[in-house]
Amino acid sequence: MIASLFEFGPYLLSSNLRLLPNPFTWNRRFGLLFIDNPIGTGFRHLSSTIPRDRISIASHLYFSLQSLLSSYPPSFRSRPLFLSGESYGGKFVASAAYHILHQNPIFPPSLRINLAGISIGNGMTHPAAQVRVNAATACLRIFR
Structure with missing residues (x-):
């Protein structure tokens, strides 16, 4: 929700x-939708245990998107969708x-999600590999 209040939402604090x-x-x-992910974090409803693997988390988000898109007219599904997230x-x-x-x-095409792109800010896409080089990268930036 930080992005909504401090970066690109309809209001600034x-x-x-x-x-x-x-x-x-x-x-x-653009239409914006903020989803706390994975289920069980933030304000998302938890009906079972919090998923711990990326496959389950992706599947839950996929189901959420499909549910959302099915509640709008079919023409809405053809709009481009961009997924965005930051850090972890x-x-x-x-x-x-x-x-x-x-x-x-x-x-069938009538049920596909029109994924047009993704955006990852300061992404921790592979924390184990990235954290190992943080100190070395920081030193390089300081001494260059």
Whole structure:
């Protein structure tokens, strides 16, 4: 929700904690949907255990997107969808995109998700590999 309040949502939070219209909001040109992912985090409802693997998490997000798209007119499904996330969300964005790309051929065109791209900011797509080089990268930046 930080992105919604401080980056590209319809409002900005002022220093005196008032909401101000954001003149640079993305929702002037695009529809935005914020989903806490995986299920059980943030405000998402939890009916069972929190999924721990990327395949389950991607599958839950895929089901959520399919449910959302099925509640709108069929023409809505053809609109381009961009998945975006930051930090550790980079793992989930990549996994969800992979899952969508592998599910689309299984379904008829009328039920496919029109994935047009992904965006990952400061992504922790492979934390074990990335954390090992953080100190070395930081030293290179300082001494160059």
